Amino acid sequence: MREALANANRFLHRKKEKEVEILDLKNLTFRGGVHPDGNKDLSNQAPITRAKEPALVSISMHQHTGAPCEPTVQVGDTVKIGQIIGNTEAFVSAPIHASISGTVKEITTITTPTGMKTKAVVIENDGREELGYIEMDRKLEDLSADELKKIVRDAGITGLGGASFPAHVKFAPPADKPIDSVIINGSECEPYLTADQLTMQTWPEKIIRALEAILKILGAPNGYIVIEDNKPEAIKAMQDAAAGHANIQVAALKTKYPQGDEKRVIDVVLNRQVPSGGLPMDVGAVVSNVSTAIAVHDAVYRNKPLYERVITLTGHALAEPKNLIVKMGTPLEELIEQAGGFRETPGKIISGGPMMGMAQPTLHTFTIKGMGGLLVLTEEEAKKPKTSNCINCARCVEACPVRLEPLQIERAVNALDFDRAEAYRPLDCIECGACSYTCPAKRPLVEAIRLAKYEIRAKMQKAR
């Protein structure tokens, strides 16, 4: 039934604009979700500009899912931009590159914006901006799928949408999991953040060329670019860039949080449901964020490793919200300065957006590959809501895109009954925060679910 509706809807709602078709999938949104204030207008008119070159960077050796890297340089070494400074033999990992040229001052331990303590290479800038790689002008037809995968690995590309999964691993599914669809995710459903939107408006052709490269790596016939319908300029830019590419379609999705979650995107675009505990490859799909696509483009066609990315600096307590190209390892204090400093006393500083971001206890930390935003809330916005008793309204259940029962998980956690909590499938939770957002009693549902996940995983580990 849903498939018939999907096909009919796609057929009826396809619009012709110039010669480029757009898939209008707004009526096929996922179940659940919420509508928080977007607050994107703070920064969505700010063109992408380059941040000032940092005087010093502290580059974490663990910026990805998988094994951490070990430094390949020593104190006193001279390094150049794009030179590998951390690596490992592990398959699920990604090398780390210098983002500035200069001298290695220290190899130390830092706490990253994710709260993880990691080894880091500290480099002092010599101001020369010397490149440690050769800029090239490569053509896709000259490269095999295996060569492309190696380029992606060597460039240290990880998912820049937040998960930081090494891209070369995602692009190497087992032979029994053929991929027929690659989706470039420009949904950017997280409030405040605009880096992906501006990236699509600034470099749409690069995204299309990156998608062509990923399709070649995976031998997949179909490419999609998906964008929420609150970004008409980005939709238009991608439509124009996709003209003449018969195998690539641009799809407009309903603006609803968490539309950008990859399983929701696959559900809406392909009408396929990733099974509990499964991955997109289980249903023949790979999803990559638009910023990841830019990194793939730069690596494949220009031989440029991943050492910088676009970050949105935003929030009502920040003087001049911006979208900046920032070198990895830049101190957060410097970014705040470059956005004009604080407009008023900040109440909370978050790496990422307000729904899934991480509150920062200090600004004495440094950017990493997975960080796409820095949000500064006012004291008023950051006030903790008063929690009251659950009134059994089931709004949290209705909002949950994964069809969980957050109130039941929280009750089991409060009773320290983690076996009962497990029966409500907390491991399937994507920690989108929609349940907490919608709860009229302001229950700390996500926090309870995180605790349940931690306890269940610890139990599984012990059993192993």
Ligand code: SF4
């Ligand atoms: S239970 Fe998890 S997936 Fe469901 S709404 Fe809450 S945070 Fe999102």
Ligand code: SF4
């Ligand atoms: S939304 Fe809040 S108050 Fe309503 S059932 Fe869920 S936990 Fe209880």
